[in-house]
Amino acid sequence: MQRRPNTQTVQWFLETHASGQLDLDPPYQRRSVWNDAYRRFYIDTILRDYPSPAIYLQVETRPGVPTVYHVIDGKQRLETLISFTQDEFHLGNYFTAEGYSNPYYSDLSPELQEELADYVLSVENISRTTPDEIKSAFERLNRNTAKLNNQELRKAQYEGAFISKMSVLAEHPFWGTIGVASRARVSRMLDVEYISEIYLLTMHGILDGSPAVLDGYYAEYDEEIPGDETVEAIYTRILEWVSGLGLSGSRWTNLGDFYSLWAATQELMQRDELPDPRDAVRRLRAFGEHVAEPDKDEERQYSDAVRQGTNKDTSRKTRTDILQRVLTSDI
Numbered sequence: 001m002q003r004r005p006n007t008q009t010v011q012w013f014l015e016t017h018a019s020g021q022l023d024l025d026p027p028y029q030r031r032s033v034w035n036d037a038y039r040r041f042y043i044d045t046i047l048r049d050y051p052s053p054a055i056y057l058q059v060e061t062r063p064g065v066p067t068v069y070h071v072i073d074g075k076q077r078l079e080t081l082i083s084f085t086q087d088e089f090h091l092g093n094y095f096t097a098e099g100y101s102n103p104y105y106s107d108l109s110p111e112l113q114e115e116l117a118d119y120v121l122s123v124e125n126i127s128r129t130t131p132d133e134i135k136s137a138f139e140r141l142n143r144n145t146a147k148l149n150n151q152e153l154r155k156a157q158y159e160g161a162f163i164s165k166m167s168v169l170a171e172h173p174f175w176g177t178i179g180v181a182s183r184a185r186v187s188r189m190l191d192v193e194y195i196s197e198i199y200l201l202t203m204h205g206i207l208d209g210s211p212a213v214l215d216g217y218y219a220e221y222d223e224e225i226p227g228d229e230t231v232e233a234i235y236t237r238i239l240e241w242v243s244g245l246g247l248s249g250s251r252w253t254n255l256g257d258f259y260s261l262w263a264a265t266q267e268l269m270q271r272d273e274l275p276d277p278r279d280a281v282r283r284l285r286a287f288g289e290h291v292a293e294p295d296k297d298e299e300r301q302y303s304d305a306v307r308q309g310t311n312k313d314t315s316r317k318t319r320t321d322i323l324q325r326v327l328t329s330d331i
Contacts, residue, residue, distance in 0.1 A: 001129040011117040023070040039080045054122035151193035160222035178253040209311025256310035264323035
């Protein structure tokens with residue numbers, strides 16, 4: 001196998017794709033998984049001339065036919081560049097400071113279009129190789145690269161009010177006792193991500209748990225969190241109440257179940273209907289045991305809502321409604 005590092009402009013890749021010489025889907029490639037949030041952030045990276053990871057290409061040359069470049073690594077980045085220049089998505093709130101609102105490629109000034117075309121990408125050309133070596137190279141590239149999760153990407157993008165506050169709230173010892181802030185989760189910032197969801201639940205009620213929803217609030221609240229003192233007071237009251245239940249080791253420390261328990265507690269607290277903590281523990285323990293082998297309608301509905309999608313807003317609402325009844329009546 002022969003490896004040759006070099007550089008190519010975005011324009012070279014666009015032209016190579018247009019001529020049919022760029023193979024984005026060799027057999028070992030995975031399906032595309034980037035959503036618009038990732039794609040917009042990548043285009044912003046290019047337009048602002050920030051560094052970007054190298055593209056790895058298998059170079060196939062045969063006498064009498066054009067060279068073909070099979071993409072070993074960098075498929076989603078290249079697809080993003082191609083689809084953006086074909087006006088398949090816009091940049092959202094990126095470049096608002098420059099006077100743009102949801103701009104497509106065709107909306108950009110000729111100068112910005114030229115800057116995108118002239119952006120230089122690092123490239124590794126691989127040739128004189130066998131199919132097995134290519135598959136091994138693909139596997140090694142993906143195994144040796146620790147992919148950033150959603151929260152790590154947010155950390156790279158935001159450093160203002162919201163992420164700073166969530167990082168502080170995640171340090172409360174309660175989150176360690178129920179496993180939200182385990183060593184493994186803290187190392188990937190998953191504790192901060194979960195506390196962000198809980199805080200937004202306290203602010204706005206039940207939300208869908210898709211990454212895009214959280215991304216939007218991180219952007220909106222990067223400079224200031226509206227009504228933060230009031231929200232924090234409610235958050236603290238709920239935290240004090242649930243921390244007194246002694247949940248460690250129960251099913252109610254599962255992330256999805258705890259989210260619903262927090263939402264139910266918040267609803268009941270607003271109506272001044274919270275039960276005595278000892279009574280709440282008894283009811284939760286009994287219901288949790290029954291949900292494992294559901295018999296009654298409420299138990300089956302809760303179990304079905306867990307299976308249908310832990311983070312879906314509809315499932316979260318169903319579980320929350322049931323837990324409110326669990327905490328206030330014998331069902």
